């Protein structure tokens with residue numbers, strides 16, 4: 001493991017790159033701009049995290065205030081006990097009347113069409129759907145609803161309507177296959193599915209309802225599918241209700257009921273090291289406190305900002321920084337349904353120019369794609385409205401950071417590199433733009449109230465520049481509460497490697513100034529274009545194909561995607577001559593069908609054997625090196641077969 005933790009050239013990169021102190025022009029206007037008082041808040045928050053969170057929680061509306069800030073029965077954490085809150089109320093009603101005519105969302109489609117929703121509009125649409133859910137669908141607090149939708153305002157409306165009546169939503173990214181959708185619906189026992197007939201991406205029409213119909217044939221818990229018809233020719237199948245018809249006669253007012261602070265707001269399935277994706281459970285009160293305060297501080301959010309987080313609501317970034325964080329702060333957000341480079345490579349810059357976006361939050365993989373497309377595209381548009389840039393999802397390489405800073409931010413805009421996870425609910429490590437000196441490639445320092453550390457194999461704090469495991473020492477409000485139906489796995493995954501510490505699964509080091517440099521996963525989770533996948537999931541999909549005997553999947557460093565997927569496969573008929581080309585295609589399509597096209601392997605290597613230990617465990621370390629075209633390093637004496645692999649060529 002140590003080679004994994006100390007590898008990489010981050011130390012050298014760090015020494016080569018400059019530091020960027022906060023600029024005077026930005027700092028003068030920033031919410032938090034007094035370094036000394038910020039340092040005091042930060043230091044106090046490290047000693048007394050609860051005090052920090054307690055104070056921040058007061059900026060939300062509580063139907064009833066909590067009596068106990070935090071209860072910790074390791075590994076189960078509860079926050080704001082006794083508090084009663086409604087997340088939807090905090091995102092909508094609280095802003096009426098003073099922000100009633102303020103835009104909540106500006107939606108843009110790939111074809112350039114635009115729809116705008118004020119806070120009043122959003123409140124009314126959410127109320128209509130919430131009323132219909134209660135009176136027509138008989139849904140109640142404690143039920144679960146699946147959402148399988150494109151990035152359109154109705155998806156957000158469905159989320160807020162669920163939150164409003166205490167129904168936990170489980171959003172499945174609309175690129176996942178019918179099998180993946182079915183597994184998630186079954187695990188969460190969803191009673192209804194919200195969907196649209198079609199979605200649009202890169203000039204293609206996505207047949208979403210086909211996937212939903214295929215998935216729900218094996219989902220007995222589902223009583224109704226609520227179908228938003230974007231194409232007037234779509235007809236309804238049994239058990240489907242037309243969205244429009246369901247909501248149109250409903251009252252445009254709805255009184256939000258308070259729920260317990262710990263009431264589950266949503267489940268979100270994400271990949272782990274083993275088994276099927278796990279249902280991460282998030283709370284109401286603690287989650288909203290975390291997302292709300294980080295949105296305000298990390299993005300220096302102001303009343304007049306036009307904020308654009310490019311994530312899809314199918315991922316945690318969409319939950320926290322498209323919906324709950326911005327709306328709880330009364331922000332105006334842009335959402336865009338479509339490919340970021342479609343129909344032309346300047347699409348994102350065109351949208352920024354058109355809607356005068358001031359804050360852009362996107363992923364390194366997208367930044368690298370924009371970089372590759374060429375500087376002429378951002379240069380065609382006015383980007384002077386931008387004042388802050390953000391990055392999330394994977395380590396940002398300093399080259400991409402510098403390009404983003406110069407070509408997009410024109411040297412004016414701070415870049416906030418934000419480290420967090422589906423499990424953490426909100427940003428845990430990131431700069432505070434008015435006070436933090438930035439270093440390209442570093443997520444800088446923990447947010448106030450977050451007690452992070454880097455430890456070695458024995459669980460002791462690492463020295464400066466020594467590689468180790470990133471851990472969190474103290475629970476925080478937006479922390480996952482458990483894994484749905486699997487508290488054992490929750491314990492095992494996050495709380496068993498080091499006693500009393502939350503194990504993130506990431507490797508990192510800290511420099512002499514206490515800056516965190518995150519290197520990426522140390523487990524069998526891979527990060528492809530900012531999307532998290534388990535190598536085991538892809539292996540299971542591969543071995544479910546009749547022609548596959550064994551499979552081992554690894555990530556290979558990829559300039560554009562961060563990592564690409566390489567599969568080593570032992571075919572069943574390995575003794576016969578096989579057409580590797582056509583089998584490769586067949587297996588790629590099979591994985592895309594089983595999981596979704598985001599899991600489609602980039603390369604499949606056919607072999608007669610796989611390197612295994614005496615106990616039969618696949619030695620992934622060697623496969624990783626092989627896939628990356630590196631010399632095989634390290635100790636091979638535990639290998640059963642010194643030949644490692646034996647390629648099959650056709």
Ligand code: WT7
Nearest residue numbers: 392393394395418419420421422518520521532
């Ligand atoms: C994993 C979590 C957080 C929302 C999107 C991904 C990696 C995330 C950074 C960053 C370095 C990062 C980590 C983490 N990651 N942000 N700024 N720098 N690595 O959420 O799908 O749960 O993935 O993404 O490896 O563990 P996720």
